[in-house]
Amino acid sequence: MNDIRLRRPSAVRSLSVGELRVSYVPDGAMLLKPDGCLPAAADRIRAVHGAYLNDTRRLVANTGGLLVEHGARALLIDAGYGPHALPEDPDHPYSGAVHGGGLPGSLALVGRSPRTIETVAFTHLHPDHIGWARAEPPLFTRATFVVPKAEWDHRGPGTWPIEAKVRLVLPGEEVFPGVHALALPGHTAGHTGFVIASGPTRLLAFGDALITPLQVSHPDWSPVPDDDPGQSARHRRRLLAELERSGTLGFGIHFADVVFGRVRRTAQGLAWLPV
Numbered sequence: 001m002n003d004i005r006l007r008r009p010s011a012v013r014s015l016s017v018g019e020l021r022v023s024y025v026p027d028g029a030m031l032l033k034p035d036g037c038l039p040a041a042a043d044r045i046r047a048v049h050g051a052y053l054n055d056t057r058r059l060v061a062n063t064g065g066l067l068v069e070h071g072a073r074a075l076l077i078d079a080g081y082g083p084h085a086l087p088e089d090p091d092h093p094y095s096g097a098v099h100g101g102g103l104p105g106s107l108a109l110v111g112r113s114p115r116t117i118e119t120v121a122f123t124h125l126h127p128d129h130i131g132w133a134r135a136e137p138p139l140f141t142r143a144t145f146v147v148p149k150a151e152w153d154h155r156g157p158g159t160w161p162i163e164a165k166v167r168l169v170l171p172g173e174e175v176f177p178g179v180h181a182l183a184l185p186g187h188t189a190g191h192t193g194f195v196i197a198s199g200p201t202r203l204l205a206f207g208d209a210l211i212t213p214l215q216v217s218h219p220d221w222s223p224v225p226d227d228d229p230g231q232s233a234r235h236r237r238r239l240l241a242e243l244e245r246s247g248t249l250g251f252g253i254h255f256a257d258v259v260f261g262r263v264r265r266t267a268q269g270l271a272w273l274p275v
């Protein structure tokens with residue numbers, strides 16, 4: 001693999017999961033300060049994993065969504081940062097510069113009008129995942145917003161200043177044909193992944209349970225933004241065991257230009273192999 005993919009944002013990428021077409025649709029990018037985000041690992045990252053750092057010594061995370069299409073029907077998982085940009089704040093503990101704005105153009109590139117998206121499902125309600133769902137005028141004029149119930153109970157009503165059709169879902173519930181909710185708490189109380197399955201293949205969209213491929217090899221590296229680092233590490237290990245199973249692909253929205261991949265065991269331990 002070309003190392004540069006570890007430190008640049010992803011363009012649109014698509015693949016097939018059985019009868020489903022899935023596409024990463026970028027909105028923008030967010031830079032993360034290794035010292036603030038992964039303080040216990042920052043020295044090791046600089047010494048051993050410098051390929052993950054850009055020219056300003058930041059980890060590169062995408063903002064965007066995962067479009068899941070079945071014929072004319074469409075689901076979007078997460079809705080980017082929205083039409084905003086913030087420069088780096090030297091006082092922010094872990095976040096560097098962040099910008100969105102590209103999601104409508106990315107949807108256009110894959111030929112999908114936001115009006116035809118029937119469901120927008122959220123892994124959790126952090127600003128880099130709900131941006132376009134709060135836009136005025138609304139972008140998703142016909143969509144139902146699917147929110148994990150535990151996430152809604154924890155932070156939903158106060159942080160959702162729009163009128164929207166909201167459906168609350170429990171772990172295991174189907175949110176779109178072939179797509180089921182998978183509880184992955186720790187990053188937030190109700191943080192949830194989605195299992196996208198069709199035929200013999202399945203894709204696990206795991207949200208912020210893993211924010212960098214480095215955590216595949218180091219599942220105990222819980223980033224500072226995790227509300228409960230112990231819980232997130234436990235569920236990260238459980239998730240990695242699922243990702244190791246045959247016929248399973250993963251989708252990491254924040255994984256720079258290696259958003260789709262497989263987890264495989266190597267002589268050095270688990271590794272993320274981009275596809």
Ligand SMILES: [Zn+2]
Nearest residue numbers: 126128129208
């Ligand atoms: Zn995030």
